[in-house]
Amino acid sequence: MSVVYPDNRGRYGDYGGQFVPETLMAPLKEIEDALNEAMKDESFQKEYRNELEHYSGRPTALTYADQLTKTLGGAKIYLKREDLNHTGAHKLNNAIGQALLAKRMGKKKIIAETGAGQHGVASATVAAKLGLECKVFMGEKDIERQQLNVFRMQLLGAEVISVSSGDKTLKDATNEAIRYWVAHCDDHYYLIGSVVGPHPYPKMVRDFQRVIGDETKRQFKEKEGKLPDRIYACVGGGSNAIGMFYPFLEDDVELVGIEAAGKGIDTPDHAATLLNGTQGIIHGSMTYLIQDDHGQIVEPYSISAGLDYPGIGPEHAYLHSSGRVRYESITDAEALEAVKTLSQAEGIIPAIESAHAIAQAVKEAKQMDPSETIVINVSGRGDKDMNTIMEQFQEG
Amino acid sequence: MSVVYPDNRGRYGDYGGQFVPETLMAPLKEIEDALNEAMKDESFQKEYRNELEHYSGRPTALTYADQLTKTLGGAKIYLKREDLNHTGAHKLNNAIGQALLAKRMGKKKIIAETGAGQHGVASATVAAKLGLECKVFMGEKDIERQQLNVFRMQLLGAEVISVSSGDKTLKDATNEAIRYWVAHCDDHYYLIGSVVGPHPYPKMVRDFQRVIGDETKRQFKEKEGKLPDRIYACVGGGSNAIGMFYPFLEDDVELVGIEAAGKGIDTPDHAATLLNGTQGIIHGSMTYLIQDDHGQIVEPYSISAGLDYPGIGPEHAYLHSSGRVRYESITDAEALEAVKTLSQAEGIIPAIESAHAIAQAVKEAKQMDPSETIVINVSGRGDKDMNTIMEQFQEG
Amino acid sequence: MTQMVEQTRFQKRLKREKNLFIPFIMSGDPTPEATVEIAYTMQQSGADVLELGVPYSDPLADGPTIQEAAGRALSQGMNLTEAMKLVPKMRERGVTIPIVLFTYYNPVLRYGLEAFAKAMEENDVDGLLIPDIPLEESEEIREFTEQYGVELISLVAPNSEERIKRIAEQAKGFLYCVSSLGVTGERKDMNPDIASFLEKVKHYSQVPVAVGFGISSYEQVKLVQGHSDGVIIGSKIIKLIDAHREALSNETTRAGALQELQSEVEQLVKGNE
Amino acid sequence: MTQMVEQTRFQKRLKREKNLFIPFIMSGDPTPEATVEIAYTMQQSGADVLELGVPYSDPLADGPTIQEAAGRALSQGMNLTEAMKLVPKMRERGVTIPIVLFTYYNPVLRYGLEAFAKAMEENDVDGLLIPDIPLEESEEIREFTEQYGVELISLVAPNSEERIKRIAEQAKGFLYCVSSLGVTGERKDMNPDIASFLEKVKHYSQVPVAVGFGISSYEQVKLVQGHSDGVIIGSKIIKLIDAHREALSNETTRAGALQELQSEVEQLVKGNE
Numbered sequence A, B: 001m002s003v004v005y006p007d008n009r010g011r012y013g014d015y016g017g018q019f020v021p022e023t024l025m026a027p028l029k030e031i032e033d034a035l036n037e038a039m040k041d042e043s044f045q046k047e048y049r050n051e052l053e054h055y056s057g058r059p060t061a062l063t064y065a066d067q068l069t070k071t072l073g074g075a076k077i078y079l080k081r082e083d084l085n086h087t088g089a090h091k092l093n094n095a096i097g098q099a100l101l102a103k104r105m106g107k108k109k110i111i112a113e114t115g116a117g118q119h120g121v122a123s124a125t126v127a128a129k130l131g132l133e134c135k136v137f138m139g140e141k142d143i144e145r146q147q148l149n150v151f152r153m154q155l156l157g158a159e160v161i162s163v164s165s166g167d168k169t170l171k172d173a174t175n176e177a178i179r180y181w182v183a184h185c186d187d188h189y190y191l192i193g194s195v196v197g198p199h200p201y202p203k204m205v206r207d208f209q210r211v212i213g214d215e216t217k218r219q220f221k222e223k224e225g226k227l228p229d230r231i232y233a234c235v236g237g238g239s240n241a242i243g244m245f246y247p248f249l250e251d252d253v254e255l256v257g258i259e260a261a262g263k264g265i266d267t268p269d270h271a272a273t274l275l276n277g278t279q280g281i282i283h284g285s286m287t288y289l290i291q292d293d294h295g296q297i298v299e300p301y302s303i304s305a306g307l308d309y310p311g312i313g314p315e316h317a318y319l320h321s322s323g324r325v326r327y328e329s330i331t332d333a334e335a336l337e338a339v340k341t342l343s344q345a346e347g348i349i350p351a352i353e354s355a356h357a358i359a360q361a362v363k364e365a366k367q368m369d370p371s372e373t374i375v376i377n378v379s380g381r382g383d384k385d386m387n388t389i390m391e392q393f394q395e396g
Numbered sequence C, D: 001m002t003q004m005v006e007q008t009r010f011q012k013r014l015k016r017e018k019n020l021f022i023p024f025i026m027s028g029d030p031t032p033e034a035t036v037e038i039a040y041t042m043q044q045s046g047a048d049v050l051e052l053g054v055p056y057s058d059p060l061a062d063g064p065t066i067q068e069a070a071g072r073a074l075s076q077g078m079n080l081t082e083a084m085k086l087v088p089k090m091r092e093r094g095v096t097i098p099i100v101l102f103t104y105y106n107p108v109l110r111y112g113l114e115a116f117a118k119a120m121e122e123n124d125v126d127g128l129l130i131p132d133i134p135l136e137e138s139e140e141i142r143e144f145t146e147q148y149g150v151e152l153i154s155l156v157a158p159n160s161e162e163r164i165k166r167i168a169e170q171a172k173g174f175l176y177c178v179s180s181l182g183v184t185g186e187r188k189d190m191n192p193d194i195a196s197f198l199e200k201v202k203h204y205s206q207v208p209v210a211v212g213f214g215i216s217s218y219e220q221v222k223l224v225q226g227h228s229d230g231v232i233i234g235s236k237i238i239k240l241i242d243a244h245r246e247a248l249s250n251e252t253t254r255a256g257a258l259q260e261l262q263s264e265v266e267q268l269v270k271g272n273e
C-alpha cells in the first residue's frame, strides 16, 4: 500500500494533526512510539489476529444478498457481516487492537468515551478479557436513553462515568474523557472509538479496522474472481468506512461513504459533517465539523446514536477533498425503511447506522447492471436499536 | 459414528417414537423421507454448509478462557462460541437446515413455536432469507414478556400468533403449533426448535446441530492435540447439548448436561426434567417430563425462558438412562452468578441458559487438575436477557 | 384370532351397526353428577355409543371447544381415575350403550397400562380411544385392552392413504374416520373428498365406520350418514351442554335443562321433526 | 529576527518581570459590562497581566469551574468578536496592563487567521493564548500574530521533557507553566516536583515564567512565586467573581461588589495583610 499519509505530523493533506493541550503531547508520543514498534512486531500482530479470530469470531462472513439482488434487479449485492463480530459491531476490531497495545505499554487502566454505548461495551469487553480496569465516559442524556448498554458495561466490570457538561452527549463525553486522560495519562490509556482525535489515533484505528477491507477483498475475489464495482459504508466518526475503504483506495473501485441526513440535510437536524459542515478543529484534529458562525460546535442530530457526532475522521475530510471517495447522505426515514428492507429480504436486522449505507446502496443498485457487483458494509446488528425502531414504526 | 439409534420407529431405547394423532403420520413420513433423501444428497449438504458459513458465520470460535482458567486454578477451560452465530444462538443451525428442507419439499410456509422468542427469531430469519412465509406461535404471557423479540419477528416479516390456551406459554404455543399444523400440513412445514417432538424431529434437529460438536472436536484437536476431558452444555429441550455431545458419544470424554433447578430442585419451581421428572409423553415423544400424579403436565419454572420447558428430548432420556451423559442442575441464583463471572473474566455475556452450563463447569473445574481440559458450550449471547439480569441484580 | 367366538362387552352393548350416533361428552363438565345425567340423556336422544372424554392439560388433537371443556373439568378435579368411576354410576342410571373412554396417552401411562386396562374392565368401560397413538405405537396398550376385554378404537384420517388398509383391518368396536385434516371442532364445510375416502375405508373395515371432527348440523349428519355407518359429534354437543351449564350444575334445575338438551340433540341428529 | 529592536505592545505594557500576578477572567461572565469593570478591579488588585477568556462550547483543557463560566458567558451571547470589543472598553476604563486573549483554536479558525490577528491589533489585544495548539501546530497562527504584533503565549507541562527547550526558546510574552497534569481547576496539593521542573524551564526561557493550573490559596501563591516569576490564577478568581454574580450583574450594586472582590483577590495574592 503506497498511500503515503498521514505525514509525520499526522496530517492527511490539510487535515488531522495534534490540536491538543501541551500536556497530551507526551502521551501521544508515547502511544505513537509504542504503536510503531508493536506494528512491526510479529508477536503483537499474531496476538491481535489471534483475538480477532478466536475471540471475536473473524473472519466475518461475506454474504450474498440473494433476495435483495433479485428484488432490485440491478447490481449483485454482497454484505460484509461486521454484525457477526462479538458484541455486534466492527467496534471490537479496534478495541481489541488498542487494548492489546495498552497492555503492552504497561497500562493497567483504560478510559473510553461512548455515545449509544457500542464502543463503551466493546471497551468494557476487551478490558474484561485482558484484565484491565475500565472507565467509560458517557453523557448524562445518553445514560438515560441507553440504560441497557450502561448495565451491560457494568456487568462487564466497567465503571460508567456520567458526564453532565455541555449537551451531556457523545461530544461532551469525549471532552470529559480527554480531560480525565490529561490528568491521568501516566497510568491510563485512552481507547478512542473511531478514526477521530489527535494523531496517531486516526491512523491507529484505521490500521486496526482495515481487517474489514482486507478480508472483503480476499473473500470477494474468492467468490467473484474480481473486485467489486462499488462499496458502501456509513460514516459517523468514520472507522467502519475507512476500515473497509482503505485496502481499496488504490483499486478501481468506487467508494461511497454515507452520512446521516437526520430530518433532512436542509434542516438544522442532521449529522452530515462533510456534506454540510465546515472545516475546523474537534477533539484534537483538523477536519470538518458542524459549527456555528462563531466556531462553536453545534450538537448534531441523527436517529442513529452512532452517527450522531459533530466531527468526522480527518482522513475522510481528505478523501472528500481529493474526490477519491464519494459522500452521500441518507435521512432517518430512509434508513428506517432500509432496516425493514434488509430484515425482510435477508433475515438480517442491521444497526440503524449500517442501514444508512444499505439505503444508499439500494437506491443505486437498482440503476446498475446485473453484471456489476457491490458490497455493503453491515457495520453492526440492529438488536441495540430495537426500541428505537419499534417506537418509530409504531408512531408512523 | 456407529450409534445405531433411533431405530426405525424413532426410538432411542424406550424413548422417542411418534405419539401423535393419525393425521400427522403422513406429514411425518413425508418429512422423514425427504430428510433421508436430502441428507444423502451432496447438493443439499453443500447448501446447508454454505448457509452456515456465509450467512450464519460458522465455524464459531473456540475461545480459550484465559482469565477464568487462571482464576479458578483448575482445568483449562475452552468456550464454544455459539453466541457468535447470526441471531445470537445455536438455534439458527437447526432453523437453516429445516428451512432448506422445507423449501426442498416445496413448502412455501413454515410454522414455528417459541417461548422467549429465540427460536421464533431464528425461524423468522431463515424464512425471510429463503423467501418463505412464517407464522410463529407464542403464548400470550410470553408475548407480553418478550415484546422486543415479538417486534423483531414482525420486522423480519413473520406473523406472530398469540396463544391463549393452557398456561399461555411455550408448552401451549407448541400444542397450538401442532394443532395448526394438523390442519395445514398439506402446504405448511412445522419447524421445531429443539430435539423434541415426534420422530424424525429429534434426530433431524440433532443432525442439524451436530455441527457444534463436529467443529469443537476439530478445533480442540488443533489447539490441544487431543480431546477434552469434559464437556458441559445446558439442557432445555436439549438441542445445543445433543449437538455438542453427539460427535463425542463414542469417545473417552465425560459429557455433562445441565438442567435448570430454578428456585431449587427440592421446590416445585424448577425445570429439571430428567433429574426430577418422570417418564411420559409430551409433544409426540416418549421421554421424561414434569407431570402430576394424574399425568397432567405441570408448568415448569426457570428464570431462563429457554430452559423453561416441561419435557426434554428423548435422546437425553436415553443417555440419562444409559448413564453415558451425566446430568446436573443449577439454580437461578447460581446461573446469574455465572453470568457475572464469565462477563467479568472474559468479556462474554452469556445467555442465562448457557450460564447454567458455565456455573456447573466453574464448580467442577476448580477441582480438576491443570493438565485436564474442558469445553463449555456457550449456546447463546446474553443480550436478550439484559432486562431480566438487570432486574435481578437490582433486586438482589 | 381363535377367540373371536366370544363377543366383547362393546359388541354386546352395541344395538345396531348403521346410522350410529356417537356423542362425545367431557367427564366433569359441568360437574361429575351432571355428566352421569347427560350420559343418560344422550342415550335417550338416540346415542348408540357414548364417547366419554377424560380431561387433559395438553389436548393437542382438540380445538378450542373441547380444550375449554377439559379446562373446566380439570378445575372440577376430574381425572382418569374419577372419570372411570362415573361409568358404574351411568350404568346405575340406566345407560346400556357402549361407553368408550377418550383419553390422551400420558395419563394412561402414568396410571400404568395394565392397571388401567383392569380398572376399565372393573368399571364396565367398553372401549378406549387414545387420540395420540397411531397404530405403530399402540402395541403395548393393545395387549392389555385385549386381555381385559376393552375395544381399542382406531382412527383413520384423509391423509392416511396406504395406512388405511392396515388400520382398518385391525379396527375394533368402530372405526373412527377423521372427516378432514385438523383438530376437533366445528367446520363450516365438509371435506368434499370425503365420499371416496369413506368408500376406501369401508372397503377394508370389518366394523362400523363412523365419521367425526367438525359435524355440527343436521345437514352434515345427513350427508355423512349417507356415506358411512355413523357420526361422532363432539364440539357441537359440548356447546349445547355448555349453554345449559348453570342449570345443569344445579340439582334443582337440572331436569329441565336435560329435557331441553335432549330435544336439541334430537334435532341435531334427526332433523327438524 | 532583525526587528527585535522594537518592543511589542505586550512588552511595553508589562511593568515588571518578577512576582507576576496574572488573573484569568471570562468575558461576559456575569455580563459584558461587568467584565470591563472586573478587569479594572484586577489591575487595582495588583494584576500584572490580564488573561481574558473567550467562552467556547468545548473547552477541553478546562475543569468544571471555567467550563461553567464559559457556559454562562455563551448564554450572554459572548463570542470571539464580542470579547475583543471589550478590550478597548477596558482601556477606556483605565486598564493599562497587557491583555492576553485566551481562546480555543476553532473559533479562531472560523474567524480567519489573518483577520483575527488584525482584529486583535485593532482592539489593542497584546497577547494570545490558545490552549489546544502545541508548538507543532502553531506555525500558521504564529505567522500572523508576529505580523500584527501580538505575543503568542506558549505552554509547557511537567511531562514536556525534551520539548521544554524548544518551547521555552521561542516563548513570547511569558511562558505559561502548567503546574501539574490535568485541566484547569483548583488542586489541594501542588505538584511536589514542581521546583525542579521550573528550574529546567527557567534555564531555557528568555521571558518570565508563570505557573498556572490549580493555584487557589495564598500558600500556594507563595510557594509558586518562590520558584517562578509569577502565578496565573483562573478557577479561583472565577469562583470569587461568581460569588458576587448577582451584585456584579446589577449596575447599582456593582461598585460595592467590585470593592469586596478587590480585597478578596488582594488577600489571595498578598496574604492576610
Ligand SMILES: Cc1ncc(COP(=O)(O)O)c(C=O)c1O
Binding pocket: A089, A090, A091, A116, A118, A119, A193, A194, A195, A234, A235, A236, A237, A238, A239, A240, A241, A305, A306, A307, A351, A353, A354, A379, A380, A381
Ligand atoms: C454499528 C455502528 N456502525 C457505525 C458506527 C459509526 O462509527 P464509525 O463511523 O466510526 O464506524 C457505530 C458507532 O457507534 C456503530 O455502532
Ligand SMILES: Cc1ncc(COP(=O)(O)O)c(C=O)c1O
Binding pocket: B089, B090, B091, B116, B118, B119, B193, B194, B195, B234, B235, B236, B237, B238, B239, B240, B241, B305, B306, B307, B351, B353, B354, B379, B380, B381
Ligand atoms: C441460548 C439458548 N440456549 C439454550 C436453549 C435451550 O434449548 P436447547 O436445550 O434445545 O439447546 C435456548 C432456547 O431457547 C437458548 O436460547
